[in-house]
Amino acid sequence: MYSDKVIDHYNNPRNVGSMDKNDPNVGTGMVGAPECGDVMKLQVKVNPETGVIEDARFKTFGCGSAIASSSLATEWLRGKTVDEALEIKNTDIVNELALPPVKIHCSVLAEDAIKAAIQNYKEKAGSAANVPAEAKA
Amino acid sequence: MKLPIYMDNHATTPVDPRVFEAMRPYLTEIFGNSASRNHSFGWQAEEAVDKGRKQVADLIGATSKEIVFTSGATESNNLALKGVAQMYAEKGNHIITAATEHKAILDTCKRLEKEGCRVTYLPVQTNGLVDLDQLKAAITDKTILISIMHANNEIGVLQPIREIGKIAREHGVLFHTDGTQAAGKVPVDVNADNIDLLSISAHKMYGPKGVGALYVRRRNPRVQLTAQMDGGGHERGMRSGTLNIPGIVGLGEACAIAQKEMAQEGKRLSFLRDKLRNKLMNALDEVYVNGTEEHRLPNNLNISFAYVEGESLLMGINDVAVSSGSACTSATLEPSYVLKALGAGDDLAHSSIRFGIGRFNTEEEVDYVADKVIDVVRKLRELSPLYEMFKEGIDLTKVEWTAH
Numbered sequence: 001m002y003s004d005k006v007i008d009h010y011n012n013p014r015n016v017g018s019m020d021k022n023d024p025n026v027g028t029g030m031v032g033a034p035e036c037g038d039v040m041k042l043q044v045k046v047n048p049e050t051g052v053i054e055d056a057r058f059k060t061f062g063c064g065s066a067i068a069s070s071s072l073a074t075e076w077l078r079g080k081t082v083d084e085a086l087e088i089k090n091t092d093i094v095n096e097l098a099l100p101p102v103k104i105h106c107s108v109l110a111e112d113a114i115k116a117a118i119q120n121y122k123e124k125a126g127s128a129a130n131v132p133a134e135a136k137a
Numbered sequence: 138m139k140l141p142i143y144m145d146n147h148a149t150t151p152v153d154p155r156v157f158e159a160m161r162p163y164l165t166e167i168f169g170n171s172a173s174r175n176h177s178f179g180w181q182a183e184e185a186v187d188k189g190r191k192q193v194a195d196l197i198g199a200t201s202k203e204i205v206f207t208s209g210a211t212e213s214n215n216l217a218l219k220g221v222a223q224m225y226a227e228k229g230n231h232i233i234t235a236a237t238e239h240k241a242i243l244d245t246c247k248r249l250e251k252e253g254c255r256v257t258y259l260p261v262q263t264n265g266l267v268d269l270d271q272l273k274a275a276i277t278d279k280t281i282l283i284s285i286m287h288a289n290n291e292i293g294v295l296q297p298i299r300e301i302g303k304i305a306r307e308h309g310v311l312f313h314t315d316g317t318q319a320a321g322k323v324p325v326d327v328n329a330d331n332i333d334l335l336s337i338s339a340h341k342m343y344g345p346k347g348v349g350a351l352y353v354r355r356r357n358p359r360v361q362l363t364a365q366m367d368g369g370g371h372e373r374g375m376r377s378g379t380l381n382i383p384g385i386v387g388l389g390e391a392c393a394i395a396q397k398e399m400a401q402e403g404k405r406l407s408f409l410r411d412k413l414r415n416k417l418m419n420a421l422d423e424v425y426v427n428g429t430e431e432h433r434l435p436n437n438l439n440i441s442f443a444y445v446e447g448e449s450l451l452m453g454i455n456d457v458a459v460s461s462g463s464a465c466t467s468a469t470l471e472p473s474y475v476l477k478a479l480g481a482g483d484d485l486a487h488s489s490i491r492f493g494i495g496r497f498n499t500e501e502e503v504d505y506v507a508d509k510v511i512d513v514v515r516k517l518r519e520l521s522p523l524y525e526m527f528k529e530g531i532d533l534t535k536v537e538w539t540a541h
Contacts, residue, residue: 007452037463041525062449
């Protein structure tokens with residue numbers, strides 16, 4: 001029923017955790033809804049000089065495939081630039097984890113979580129850049 | 138202790154070895170057709186059917202002539218509802234049932250609605266029970282049948298069937314109850330409980346799959362049914378088809394064992410169930426039992442571990458066979474409609490696990506299952522953004538989720 005890779009991510013989830021969502025270099029994406037049975041929180045910490053994602057963390061409420069999809073996403077995000085990260089497609093996750101058709105929505109959710117986290121980071125970075133230094137203080 | 142552990146006894150039960158031994162000769166040397174009137178092979182088969190019929194009747198306080206053998210409770214439910222709707226069409230076309238019934242009732246009602254019946258689906262209270270005042274209020278002069286299950290297959294709650302039967306009787310309406318989960322587990326008496334039709338399945342009470350029965354009252358009132366299966370006129374014309382002799386022998390034996398051991402077995406199962414419940418609730422916070430604990434099958438525990446998704450929990454306890462109301466475990470990708478009907482919120486349905494403790498489960502197994510579930514729930518809550526938010530004091534009902 002589950003591929004070995006899904007089972008491995010479920011048993012040994014990578015990069016579980018939370019980062020300070022108020023850190024200007026941290027982008028947070030939270031997608032899904034409890035009544036739908038899955039919620040993913042995905043966070044990226046970006047080096048503002050290089051645009052490289054230095055850390056990625058997740059927490060997921062959902063089935064094994066949802067946990068595996070988000071765990072895999074954090075592995076892939078680390079070391080990528082934010083623009084490269086936006087290239088990750090849900091179908092890449094489907095293929096890597098050999099998700100069956102009924103679990104494709106888990107991969108879609110993971111892609112949405114990546115996009116939401118990066119958008120959040122960009123909004124923060126953008127607003128930080130636009131705001132004069134003295135106003136921030 | 139042997140793994141995996143089977144604790145899904147509402148789905149099906151293993152055949153009791155005593156049942157199997159009773160069946161064995163009828164799968165081998167005693168193979169006759171009970172409808173063969175002219176030789177000993179037929180007579181032996183008929184004798185076996187008579188005995189089985191008596192054993193089923195005895196379990197529910199009925200007489201042998203009131204038992205119609207079927208292929209199982211789904212067929213019994215179909216025969217009861219469609220048979221009554223068609224037979225009593227001149228009297229009325231209204232049926233009352235409940236939102237938490239098994240699909241064999243609900244989908245049969247849907248079919249009947251297409252054929253011109255009107256069906257009232259009573260809501261249930263948060264404890265899972267129908268409100269008797271709502272039931273009374275739903276009865277009209279067109280009502281011909283009330284069908285309310287005895288025990289629910291997911292949450293194990295016991296509907297007040299005696300009171301429902303009384304209301305039905307007072308209004309001159311027939312009362313059918315789906316007794317699939319209750320028969321053999323808790324006492325049923327078709328006379329004291331005012332039951333006119335009762336569905337039974339063998340494989341839920343340690344008998345074989347593929348055989349069941351429908352009790353059809355013969356006196357006060359005499360219930361008539363339109364047959365749904367035409368043919369040789371077996372079962373007093375209500376259900377044609379050569380009788381499943383080994384199955385009937387197995388069903389009969391299962392009923393006889395259940396009747397003899399019910400009181401003692403009920404005590405043992407409720408002890409194990411309560412132990413499981415208490416271990417889980419003492420070790421974990423935010424755990425909710427679904428449905429009333431007061432009126433419940435002794436072997437059922439349906440419990441939600443908030444902030445943990447059911448399928449992921451099942452994956453973590455993969456050497457324990459239980460089931461979940463989570464959408465991810467259902468064919469329709471919808472969470473349990475039974476739990477939704479309790480009004481607890483979809484999120485608790487996604488987080489629910491059904492434990493069905495059975496005759497062959499041991500205390501050691503219950504301890505193992507409890508420890509394992511506690512471990513996995515803790516692990517998954519470490520992963521759960523919802524549990525984190527709950528711990529931070531965030532009201533999850535006030536969060537704007539991006540539903541998908």
